[in-house]
Amino acid sequence: MSQQIQTMFSNIAPTYDQANHALSFNKDVQWRKDAVRQILKDGFKPNRVLDLCAGTGDFALAVKAQAPEAQVVLADFSKAMLLLAKKKTGVAGGFEILGADALKLPFHDMAFDAVVCGFGVRNLDNLEAGLKEIARMLKPGGRVAILEFFKPTGFLNRLAHAFYVGAIVPMRGGAISGNKQAYDYLQKSAKNFASLDEFMRLMEKCGFKDLSVESKTMGVAVSLVGIRK
Numbered sequence: 001m002s003q004q005i006q007t008m009f010s011n012i013a014p015t016y017d018q019a020n021h022a023l024s025f026n027k028d029v030q031w032r033k034d035a036v037r038q039i040l041k042d043g044f045k046p047n048r049v050l051d052l053c054a055g056t057g058d059f060a061l062a063v064k065a066q067a068p069e070a071q072v073v074l075a076d077f078s079k080a081m082l083l084l085a086k087k088k089t090g091v092a093g094g095f096e097i098l099g100a101d102a103l104k105l106p107f108h109d110m111a112f113d114a115v116v117c118g119f120g121v122r123n124l125d126n127l128e129a130g131l132k133e134i135a136r137m138l139k140p141g142g143r144v145a146i147l148e149f150f151k152p153t154g155f156l157n158r159l160a161h162a163f164y165v166g167a168i169v170p171m172r173g174g175a176i177s178g179n180k181q182a183y184d185y186l187q188k189s190a191k192n193f194a195s196l197d198e199f200m201r202l203m204e205k206c207g208f209k210d211l212s213v214e215s216k217t218m219g220v221a222v223s224l225v226g227i228r229k
């Protein structure tokens with residue numbers, strides 16, 4: 001499965017940013033910015049931040065914009081995505097870029113003060129193992145910010161999802177990328193993913209506490225920050 005996911009993301013890499021911004025009506029930029037503000041709350045100043053499933057690097061750039069002193073490491077298993085990230089982060093210093101599988105990260109325990117992961121965990125073959133790997137990366141008191149599309153619950157949330165993730169995403173994403181299959185996958189993976197409640201329970205089981213949640217655009221996306229126990 002992960003080989004298929006890797007190939008799929010590499011195939012859509014050239015149009016990934018354009019599709020993202022078009023699909024979210026540019027809201028994704030604000031979602032990442034807000035998630036960074038949420039993780040930096042109460043004067044938290046991370047020295048080393050991991051952008052996991054970094055794609056083309058937009059989350060890493062959002063971190064750097066609000067925490068300019070932080071060293072930001074971008075990890076992803078798609079070389080095509082990372083090549084674009086390299087171009088985007090290349091002019092500024094303070095970034096490291098690394099090809100790596102989120103389930104087997106090549107870092108020692110507690111290597112980071114913070115981890116951000118935008119629309120990445122939904123793609124992992126083993127979600128629990130992925131969350132435990134994030135926990136392993138963090139020092140006690142370190143923070144994680146996860147931005148994700150969860151399985152919708154409740155009437156309004158289901159309606160917003162059906163409109164955005166169910167209709168707009170496959171239609172516009174397919175048209176922009178020329179790869180309707182990839183954007184059908186996005187829709188299905190969100191529908192089949194954990195609900196926010198299930199995900200929060202799993203985070204607590206995997207070593208996180210004090211979870212804070214911000215709902216984005218009628219709950220279409222959710223930003224979740226947790227602290228490593």
Ligand SMILES: C[S@@+](CC[C@H](N)C(=O)[O-])C[C@H]1O[C@@H](n2cnc3c(N)ncnc32)[C@H](O)[C@@H]1O
Pocket residue numbers: 002005006009010020052053054055056057058059075076077078081100101102103117118119120123124125
């Ligand atoms: C939807 S994109 C998100 C990119 C970026 N974080 C953002 O906010 O736009 C998901 C990314 O996760 C990466 N990915 C998925 N599974 C992964 C895994 N097991 N290990 C490393 N990267 C993975 C894909 O290659 C892709 O670049």
